[in-house]
Amino acid sequence: MRPFDLTYLGSTIEEPTTVIGGLPVSVLGMEESARMLVRTALYARGQNSLPFYSTSANGQVIALASEDNAFKDLLLKADQIHADGMPMVRLSGIVASDEIKERVATTDLVHAVSRLAQKAGVRYYFLGATAEINRRAVANMRRDYPNLIFAGARDGYFTEEQEAEVIAEIVKSEPDILWVCLGVPKEQAFVARNIERMRGVGVVKTAGGLFDFLSGKNSRAPKWMQDAGLEWAYRAMLEPRRLLGRYLKTNPLALWQIIFHSK
Template sequence: MKSKRVNILNIPIDDIDTHELLERLKIGGVVFTPNVDHLVKLQKNSEFYQAYQEADYRVCDSQLIMFASRFLGQPLREKISGSDLFPAFYQRYGNDESVKMFLLGGLEGVAQKASNNINTKVGRNMVVDTYCPPFGFEQDPAQCQKIIEIINASGANVLAIGVGAPKQETWICQHRAKMTNIKTFLAIGATLDFEAGTLKRAPAWMSSAGLEWLYRLIKEPGRLWKRYLVEDTSFFMLILRQKFNLDHKQNFLGKKSMLESSPVGRE
């Protein structure tokens, strides 16, 4: 059964709560967690957009998107960030011996540390293996094949990948058919760092106020200043355009929107 979907900038986002999503993941699925940065990139990046069509679930990973959905008159029920969904998933299935996870991503040692922490919390070896891919791995067919072989040999049926967007989403799209045992794909960004304890999450009050981006900017200014202060600021203009029905003619670059005629744009 499909959940109700809310259209935000021509991307349908599932209006679903965490409990319902976890129940549905009993049978597997591909889960992406759109945030402001995703929605801006999706207006311009056709490969990223095509990868999004592979997702079974697209759940809101931003309080700003929650605010935008209310402004647009189609409020989403719940913010489900990857960093909330992932621990909820392993806690929900921690006692289910049939659920085995593989962690892909992070700097050297991060995924292994996250694995140790998760397995300690659930009291079993739920994470069966990890891999830290080298920089640029997604452009190296031999490296991609090596990763696929490691995943297939691990016996895992859940892949949690945290290598950043749009890399993680496009990699899933390109290679999911070769990972024959994987039923559930979770694209979770920086969550592996949170689980390993190498990065701290924003305080709850900042997240609720839509200021998690500011917390991350303060923590990683060199890496994130351009994303948050330059690239993603167009989000607010795009939302205004949607509110006043201007998107059907041009996107914010003044060009014909590549999303205008897509099936997703009409959901």
Template sequence: MIDTVNILGIPFSKLTMHETVELLSEHIRQEQPKLFHLITANPEIAIVRQTDKLLQTIIAEADLITPDGAGIVMASKRKGDPVPERVTGYDLLLRLLEQGNDRKWSFYFLGTDETTSLAAVENIQTRYPQVVVAGRHNGFFSGDEELSILQEMKQSKPDVLVIAMGAPYTDKWIYRNKRELDGVKLVFGVGGSLDVISGKVKPAPAIWKAMNLEWLHRLLTVPVAKGQKSRWRRQSALPKFFYRAVIRK
């Protein structure tokens, strides 16, 4: 049983990054394991969950939820039951790609725009030449294209399915299509990670990371894609989270 801490109804894993990677690696190495649905949840997701019934169900049925945000770490300390560190989608993806390069795992990449998707996969193939790219598709597709994508996943049976279509849409898509993902061993959302890997978005400088201000760096520097909510509106969840999870017991 994995030790967790409950923050606003979400059981956050208390595993370190290294322990999380080891757990996922062990699952991938198993013969014919069931689909493992990992969620990397931040304060915004914690707030959305309060009123989103479907998201509550998805979180309750997820296999593991990691603390993707300094606010989660702060809230756990406030409860007196701290998580050891953040386990973010971006860092987790890089660690799994490193493992996959050593063990020749296969990955399928779904999400972001076409140009960014192509560039991200090209960079991944350059940096991790032993990783098998089972397939890729941008995150803008019709119902018929979705059926084709799911069929491709069934045939290729990737060890890891990486989805970059934004939260909570990504996890709702996974939940809706779980039965169609037969053969996939691990699936998780990575937010804007493919944008960074492609070079479209610059990663936050080390000093911003050290101060746990990556969210502010994104807010000030990353443009919002057409059709997405204003990043300022999305970050309005932070003060709500801070009050509910940190100030108020």
């Protein structure tokens, strides 16, 4: 991970990490993370430098990384890994050298970033999901943050052979933050293949199914379930055929990794 000067709005933010489940995870809280991303995006303007690459880890990601070294290597190419899982947060004070302050779920982080971004003139690009879901996500964000600037947006249905054309379109639009919603592990592989081509983009943030939530297609779990670390159960109830089997496999493996592979 590359060191960054994280001074923003007159304050200095250092980004310590701690190892959770074998991954170096940021211990910054929600608002600190949001300020850092906006500050980094603004600093990168006109630099033609590599984007600051931020991704996230939850139980699924930790479990997959423990079984797939190639995927783990993709994660380790990121400059920042957020803790998007309550077990990571709750157990960090017991199993790791530093306690993670709070869960930084991308579905919440996008709003914390956007509150700052619309004031700072930060430009977004939304990449991923279907054309309709993408369009609705952009429309809802524009409704909720009237001063937010979108440099562009497009769906995630393109081939690997088309990636150079897609990246050229993104770079030409000059976004400060590129939100990539292609799903795990596809989005991490996409960033790793193309980050050199994305010089000039300030921040690249992988975001999983974020646009499904922003568009209104998917709903968030009740706050008490989020706080209890049961958002996975809520999602499994909504999509049992797709998610229940996955969670029954990945949750125990992730818990094992968190307990025995943190420091």
